[in-house]
Amino acid sequence: MTQTKKNITDEPKEVNPSGFDRRKFLMLSATGVASTLTGCAINQNTSNSSQLAEVTSIEPVVPDSVESQAMPEVGDLVNPANMPTETWQEPWVWRPERWRDSCLELNVVEFQNPGDSTSPGDQGASLFSYGGTSPGPTIRVKSDGTVRFRVRNHLDQNQQNTPVGPAPDPLELVPAVRNQVISLIKEQVPDRNTNLPDFFLPFLYPEQVNEVIPVKLLPGWNLGGHINGLHGAHTTNLHTHGLHVEPQRNKDGSHSDNLFLRIIPQADWEARKAIGNAELDPNEHVGELEYKIQLSFDRNGQQMPHPPGTHWYHPHSHGATHDQVASGMAGFLIIEGDVDEEINKVMTGDPSPDPELKTGRWDYRERLIFLQRVFVAASDLDAGPRRGQLRFPQFPAVNGLVKPRVIRMRPGAVERWRVLNGSVDGAGTKRFMVLKGQYTQKNGQMYRVETVKGEKEDSRRLIAVTDKDFEENKLDLHQLAIDGITRVVERDGKVRHEIKDLSRQNAGTTNPYITTPLPGESDATAKLRGFEAVFRDGDSLRRSFVRPNEVYMVNANRTDILFKAPLDSADQIFTIFAREAHIHADSMQEVLQRQVVRPESGGRRPLFDVVVAYIHVEGKPVEGGDFDIQSLNTYLPPVPPLLQPVRADELKVPQKEASITGAKPGQHRTRVISYSGTGGTDWPTIKVPEGFTEKWADQKNMLWGNHQGVDLLMPNLTRTMAINSEFDLSKNPDPGLPRKFAHNDPKRTRVLVNTAEEWALYNCSQMLWCHSDRKRFPQPGSYGAHYVSYPISRKEGQDRFAKDPEFIISTKGVDHPFHIHVNPMWVLRIDVPDENGDLHNILPEPVWMDTVPIPRHGGRVVFRTRFDDFAGQWVNHCHLLLHEDNGMMQMVDCQEEAEGVNYNGKQKVAEHGMNGSEVDAIYPKPSLELMYRQNLSFIDPNHIAYQEYPGFELKIPKLED
Incomplete structure (x- = not known):
């Protein structure tokens, strides 16, 4: 590795009228400093609720050099040898068998002024909790027992105005529009916090952003259903993570582990009635809801106990999952x-x-x-006037404790x-x-x-x-x-x-x-x-x-x-x-x-x-x-x-089922799914095609913008996080666009109860490389951290960097933790790509899991699972919860009848001991070019906020020698 030192061109002055270095500020924000600042000045009708997430999504750097410091003092660091007693602490325990037919009361509360309230690991405030403590109480229950919860939502009204449909990332606006927004803020908000850099003002004062960019807004208390993007921070529900239990209603009609349920605040319901909207969605409940989680399950007339294990519970209200879990709403659920x-x-x-x-x-x-x-602090953008009063405590880490x-x-x-x-x-x-x-x-x-x-x-x-x-x-x-x-x-x-x-x-x-x-x-x-x-x-x-x-x-x-x-x-x-x-x-x-x-x-x-x-x-x-x-x-x-273990024979399609599904008898049930997406700060410079701006003139500065005379695609507010369930390239060489979550999406995954399938998961999130020296390599239209970026192999990028270090990574990929509800996965392979893109299984042997990382850059996971015991609807999703809230979630519809199931029949399936190329022949890998297109595109099929993004076929930028 050469140590040739070259300077990366700084951001153009017009992007940064305050003279504040944008990249340094983003690094600072990721350490929590900027998050603290945001707690001082958020207005009531905040609309751009996913901005904080993206501000803190790049890797931080703090200006401390160990080599230049004196040896630090031990200070007040505890000396375990001198402690007179053990200080270990855990949450209190609730055992259902001691409280038969009673509920564990989980009161969801917010903190008007959190101060030093504990929240496990959140660098921001403990904005929400169960009854004022984090984590929630530990549940210990026998494997044939029942857990009853009563979840009460004591939160105030969802007060933000929520963007729906096309909307830009307000921190990635083209310079002229950003300057216009900043000028308007300075004119209309004389009492703003003048200690903050101008760059950050569009996040703090979204009303002025929406005055310049007229995105479609709906009140957070009256959205009319699920949408993608951060919203509804004061709406909650409950999910029992890892349990093989009924996903919707029990036979007695009680609610089980149904993540589609939403417990809205009383104030939301009152506001709706005040405008004549006195109807609730079938999954909506006002103020409180009881859950009954029955652990034993019926199999062929015999009651089977749930296997023992370490599980947990947490909220799963789409759009608010990150903010609530990050704020400390979670607890252990131990099955003994x-x-x-x-x-x-x-x-x-x-x-x-x-x-x-x-x-x-x-x-x-x-x-x-x-x-x-x-890493990314929770943000209560629905808190209204109290948002400006929030204080931010230290960094707790374990069982809600700081040290x-x-x-x-x-x-x-x-x-x-x-x-x-x-x-x-x-x-x-x-x-x-x-x-x-x-x-x-x-x-x-x-x-x-x-x-x-x-x-x-x-x-x-x-x-x-x-x-x-x-x-x-x-x-x-x-x-x-x-x-x-x-x-x-x-x-x-x-x-x-x-x-x-x-x-x-x-x-x-x-x-x-x-x-x-x-x-x-x-x-x-x-x-x-x-x-x-x-x-x-x-x-x-x-x-x-x-x-x-x-x-x-x-x-x-x-x-x-x-x-x-x-x-x-x-x-x-x-x-x-x-x-x-x-x-x-x-x-x-x-x-x-x-x-x-x-x-x-x-x-x-x-x-x-x-x-x-x-x-x-x-x-x-x-x-x-x-x-x-x-x-x-x-x-x-x-x-x-x-x-x-799930055997290959369990995957085979019998004659009767084959006659309904169209598969051939004896073929194996398989499917291939990809996860893809890119965030705003990592967005490459993409020129829109000729005629696009005329067609979408009303979408200027929402879908596209202009800088230096170049019409550019704007980074989307909800990012491009999405899932493609038609990614079997042996069947669909052109698999179409990935899709964001919609509970009624006609292209949802449909499986047959009491059968088994093999799934191959791909991760199309990829690194892109760029010329960072804009003086040597002019890129008209590029600004800020946005560069013309190329999908090349890791090896080619590293070789080019070694020769000339101005050539660097511009867009970063991440391994997506894939989680599926209800049924565990018998994981055969976690295939990680090497620098040339060849895949290698890192699993020493197959293992049961319910959350597994899909390696980035075309990495692959292969697992088998049984859809035993329960029909109904549940989901798979990314457990980077901002990704899930922004749409990286998909419905799994488990049906009683074979008609309508949509697996692919294959003669051969993967095994743990195969080499990567043998599995490639069964489940073809995506090319760098296909991943580029998947990663920067999506369809949002939601009936409230429908989008097809970007609305044109992306061209692959070619890197010249």
């Missing part, structure tokens, strides 16, 4: 069953001990770890940790581990706490650590479950549950991401070299994603971990740690490129790591001695029918 009883008996002698008490010869107990580190707590264990003690990654955004992917020693974070750098012996008293100091230090100081972990499902394996033709010894996965290998600077090489250049090495080939990918004694967790993943304090670890300190993963997105690579190009900037990207807790090992060893965790495998119960 046969697996727990068998483990408990071995460890304690009691099948049902108190899980929070140390019991038995090994001090066995459970701990719940609600892990969250929110890491202390756990005390004896040598040899064994604990079970139920870990939930409740993160909601692109920085949420984590690597969960336990480190030997005490670690902390200061000024964007991780440090190890070292005790220095003194003559009179000991002192402590901080020693900066590297990636290699983390790799070398991890302790052994054993994984019992993933996504609430006890691990299932097939050994010698037999299927059984098995605890995995994580010390053995890729043991003895090196992680190519970890690099040491070569002589004369900067730290940024070395890290960039390591990032590029990750994608060199399949072996590098597997050694990067799957590391010993780590669990790679995307948003919404859960894992159950068994941890033993080593028998010889008395008086030692350990750190439970969740490192932010970097290889799941292109953001870090782009940040490193900028640091290589402009080392004088001194920029540093802040860490989104989480120090979960400190463990102090003390006292005498446990009475049971050195317990062998792997010995528990002999006590685990049989695998239930629901969790048996």
Whole structure:
């Protein structure tokens, strides 16, 4: 990697009349500073509700250089060895069997002035919560039990005016229009906050934006149904994430896990009645609603208990999901069953001990770890006048607590940790581990706490650590479950549950991401070299994603971990740690490129790591001695029918079904779906075709704008996040445009109850590359961070950057966490593309999951699933919740009859052991050109806000040598 230093051309002056550097401001905003500023000046009828999301969507850099600072002080960092007692805390527990026929009351409240209200991981305020605390209460229920909720919506009226149909991103307006908006704001709002840069004013004062750009607006309290985009922050509902339960109504008519239900505020209903609208949508309820979640289910006349596992509940009201979950509205839902009883008996002698008490010869107990580190803050743009009063607290991270707590264990003690990654955004992917020693974070750098012996008293100091230090100081972990499902394996033709010894996965290998600077090489250049090495080939990918004694967790993943304090670890300190993963997105690579190009900037990207807790090992060893965790495998119960691996034979279409669906008898049920989309700040410069502006003259500055005499496509307010369910390229070489969510979309996925299918998922979100030096490479019409951008391979882009570092990443892709409701997935493959686009399976073996990352740049996931026991409607969606709110969600319609189902019949299906090219032959990969078009287009079929975007066929920009 060359270290040639070249300057990227700064933003043109007309775009930035205040002289404020736009990119630096976006970096600042992502650290939470700009989010704090927005809490001071939002007006009542705020309309552009997704702006904050996009402002904070680029990777941040903070101007701290560790090398230039003095060694930081330990300060008030807790010393676990001096703590007189354990300080670990968890939410309170509710057990339904103790309150038969009673409901858990979940009162949804807002904070007029949040102050230091706790919210797990939100860098903004705890705007919403269940009863004033976050997370919500933990539910522990038996596997044949029933959970009843009463959700009461105490929130005020949805006061924003919501854009529907074509609308631009107000932070990405062409310079002339932005200047016009800013001038109008200065004229009409004399008491505005003058300390803020002019660039940010269109976000703070949307009324003036809408005066200049007359988008169609509807009152948030009277939209008339679901739309895509952030809206309805004061409308709520409930989803039980991970449960195999009835998706709509139970047989007795009560409401089950129906995400289409909406509980609107009383004030919305009063406002509607005041204008003569006294009708509710069938899924709407005013003020409160009761849910009944029946865990046991009927299969062929026999009641089957739900498999035990670690799950959770959270709101799922489309348009408000991100803001409510990010603000702390979520809680554990633990199903207790046969697996727990068998483990408990071995460890304690009691099948049902108190899980929070140390019991038995090994001090066995459970701990719940609600892990969250929110990158994009929640925003209550429906709060009306009170929006301007909000204050912003510190960065909580675990179980609603700001600072890491202390756990005390004896040598040899064994604990079970139920870990939930409740993160909601692109920085949420984590690597969960336990480190030997005490670690902390200061000024964007991780440090190890070292005790220095003194003559009179000991002192402590901080020693900066590297990636290699983390790799070398991890302790052994054993994984019992993933996504609430006890691990299932097939050994010698037999299927059984098995605890995995994580010390053995890729043991003895090196992680190519970890690099040491070569002589004369900067730290940024070395890290960039390591990032590029990750994608060199399949072996590098597997050694990067799957590391010993780590669990790679995307948003919404859960894992159950068994941890033993080593028998010889008395008086030692350990750190439970969740490192932010970097290889799941292109953001870090782009940040490193900028640091290589402009080392004088001194920029540093802040860490989104989480120090979960400190463990102090003390006292005498446990009475049971050195317990062998792997010995528990002999006590685990049989695998239930629901969790048996999905065989290829189950996918085959019988004669009767084939005669109805049009498939051939003996073919396999398959389907291919793609996820795609790009945000506003990553939008490339795209010229509209001749005649387009005349045809859509009324859409000027909403769909298209003009800069430097060039007519340009405008970034859309709801982004281009969408799903294409017709992506089997062997059947549809031209699959049409991806579609945003509509509950009544005629092109929804339709499946047949009590059958199984194999799905292949593609991620068309891709990186684009650009010439960043506009003086050397003129790009008429380009402005701000928008460049003419090219869909080329990772290798070609990296090679060009190495030769001339002005050629950089302009548009970034991210792995989309795919989640499907009701039925878990038997995941066969997670195929990650290398630098040439060839796909490699990183899964060591198949695994049950309910949320799985689809790798970007044409990456692929293949899974099989059964649609057993329940007909009805549910969804699949991206668990980057802003993506879901903006339309990256799709209806799954599970039917009683075969007529109308729309799977594809195939003679051959994928297997775990195939190589990438063999799977390509079954499920053809998209080209770079097709991904480019998919990524920048969509249809929104919603009857309220219909759009076809952009309204013309995109041309692929050609990169010349």
